[in-house]
Amino acid sequence: MVEKERHEDPAALEAFLTSSAEEAPELWRQLLKFHSDGDDHEAFVRTALKVSRFLPYDNGLNALALARAIDMGLFDFAGKIAEKLSRKQQKTPEFGLQLARLAYSTGDPEKCLRIVSQHIEPGNASPHAYGMALIALSALTRFDDAFEMLTDQNVGGPEIDWAIHKVLDELARGGHVHSQRDAAIEAVALARGDLYLETKTRLQLKAMDYQGATASLSKLLSVKPVSDEGLFLKANLGLLSGSWHEYREVFKQAIANPALDTALCTSIKNAQNALSALDAFYESPGIASQTDIQPDYKIPEAVLECCYLGGIKTMNAPESPQIDVGLVGATMAGGGAERVLLNAQIGFTQHTDVKSELWLYSADPAQHHNHYLREYGIDIETASDCRVLPGVDTLITPFSWLHADLSHNSQRVYSEILRRRPKVVHAWQDSTNLEVAVAGIAAGVERIVLHPHNLQPDLVHKIPIAPAFRRAYKALLQRPDIELVCCSKASLNDYMRWLEMQPNEHCHVVYNGLNWPAETTVGQRATEKANLRAAFGISPNAQVIGGVFRVVEIKRPELWLDVVLTMLRQDDLCHALLFGDGPKLHDLEEMAEQAGLRDRITFAGNVTNASEKIIAFDVLLHTSSTEALPTVILEALVGQVPVVAANVGGTGECLPTHDGRVLRLVDSARSDAFVAQISNLFDLPLCAQLLRDAATTVRRQFGVEKMVRDLQNIYEA
Secondary structure, X not given: OOHHHHHHOXXXXXXXXXXXXXXXXXXXXXXXXXXXXXXXXXXXXXXXHHHOOOOOOOHHHHHHHHHHHHHOOXXXXXXXXXXXXXXXXXXXXXXXXXXXXHHHHOOOHHXXXXXXXXXOOOOOOOHHHHHHHHHHHHHOXXXXXXXXXXXXXOOOOHHHHHHHHHHHHHHHHHOOOOHHHHHHHHHXXXXXXXXXXXXXXXXXXXXXXXXXXXXXXXXXHHHOOXXXXXXXXXXXXXXXXXXXXXXXXXXXXXXXXXXOOHHHXXXXXXXXXXXXXXXHHHHOHXXXXXXXXXXXXXXXXXXXXXXXXXXXXXXXXXXXXXXXXEEEEOOOOOOHHHHHHHHHHHHXXXXXXXXXXXXXXXXXXXXXXXXXXXXXXXXXXXXXXXXXXXXXXXXXXXXXXXXXXXXXXXXXXXXXXXXXXXXXXXXXXXXXXXXXXXXXXXXXXXXXXXXXXXXXXXXXXXXXXHHHHHHHHHHHOOOOOEEEEEOOHHHHHHHHHHHOOOOOOOEEEOOOOEOOOOOOOHHHHHHHHHHHHHHOOOXXXXXXXXXXXXXXXXXXXXHHHHHHHHHHHHOOOEEEEEEOOOOOHHHHHHHHHHOOOHHHEEEEEOXXXXXXXXXXXXXXXXXXXXXXXXXXXXXXXXXXXXXXXXXXXXXXXHOOOOOOOOEEEEOOXXXXXXXXXXXXHHHOOOOHHHHXXXXXXXXXXXXXXXXXXXXXXXXXX
8 A cells, every 4th residue: 555545544543653653643643633524533543542641732633532532421531631731731721611511421510510609700611610519519419509699690592491490409419408599590591682591491390390390381382383492392291290191182293293303203103192091000900990099190109000000011021040139239439228228138148148230220430329338348340239220212012102211210120030030139229229129120120129218209209200109109009029128117107107008018117237446445545536536627525416317407407506506605615516418508607607616617528438437526416307217316326325305206216215415305396405405414424334335236136147137038928
């Protein structure tokens, strides 16, 4: 081949360079330029990786390589490019925004926010910079700050809709309610001028504010009674709100309109299939005679009820099982239930002959879904008994009937059941329970275990499908292949009261099992306590009131702070230390600042291995309004730290033999009742033996081995 042909053919040039003993930097640069102009992004990144060690730095090509490496998830390579940047380059928008993307993609939204803040000036910033700031604030659950940015800085152009949608998605998924949300949506919509009502309706739908969306859509239709956009929004409202029966005629119009989105029309056809199935289901003799089953066609209540009571049949004949149990959880984020789930998987291997696997919906580090995997040193990519379930391209029935919050995950579980054929599938937490139940019934699993970790779920979960839970659980518990496992007696009693049912042989209580650290001597504990306090800048002589909780409404953070502020005013030796983050954290910080006591409260945010740091406390203060079985209280008791807690749910079961000294339960929601108990503890400290005895009791009652053996008995009964 002549030299000119080789230079114009990327494949030939790459073959020549790969086989050549010479580095030939100019030819490599030419190859890099070839790939940068083409559609083969993987080849471009691969080539850039090869030549990064000897080519002079080129801002344009390396910025492009950095962007494409992040797009492809090649974060290690992106990090290598980032390491070569000078300080001057890092501060340019060209590289700065890509570095912010890299930080966000690798699970560091705080760093992302720090970087992108350098590129935001009111009236003079790129939409991408504002977008990155919004999703970083969302990942940090600083929704109020995100909404303030949208409201005050007029950054509501269509080009950042991707970020606004992500903020609203996260807000709806977490179930938080923020007063600034509506103001932010209003500000963004106003910035769109003539598209005000269309924009407002779209954003309200994204925020799952169906009542608000209905009102906005009504105004839009009064102004524009006939439009493709209006029909699109109306059909979406019907789908998302679940009122499929009411929107039958709208669905027919939408499908007949060629201008509407294909994906929307596919979803509508799935809804119509579900409605047809429900018609037949409710007309069947066995169902029509049951007065407690109401054919209201409200989705997902009716669909779930239909599925669980016989609306779906086993789609695949059971085969010889490959494993005993598939444990199914949403993520490995930093919650108590997630940790207990991982403990169960590890415990089955260590203490029983049960062959189990852990199946997750997500372990995305960018969303902190790998928290406990990282803490336990588990690599999800290489682990043989732990995996993230593959996604779904096309929904099939019955999964296409389900609400969008359930459908894809349910089909993912179904596919994995067919692949691994467990004897038992064991779901953890409410939404997962409903998803796994449909999948397990369709796949013909012998036994399906539902394992909630809270009290009455339609009060705990502020999500659109929560009203469906009651009818769904009632239908499920009529099936002989379903077992209900609750983590405390209080939780089981609450579910039975909520469902208006009596517990039977398929209802169980299995206490959470935790891996407790080795017992330490008095001297070791004193040294560890002193070191932790020094690390947090707290005096070794301080009386430390501690808290460990996600700073959300259900935990009553204002009550916690009110108790703390009262104690700080009464006792100059008092200091407070809070582990945890959440949407109300900044409210607490502002309240402490206004009280003039901010310097005596350490807001540590999310910390790794928080359970090991509780020893820094002199007392744990826990003010949550509802708990099934609070793990943090168990951890405090094992750490020989006394507890003052609201007497809610299963809190008293944490130390069932207690005499009210180590675990002090407060029935009142008044701060002075908590203050009185803490003051008494500080005035009359408990003897060391009393604390050691409590720790021994908790270790024995709430260990991993006991939990997995109790679960094994349920599987094999």
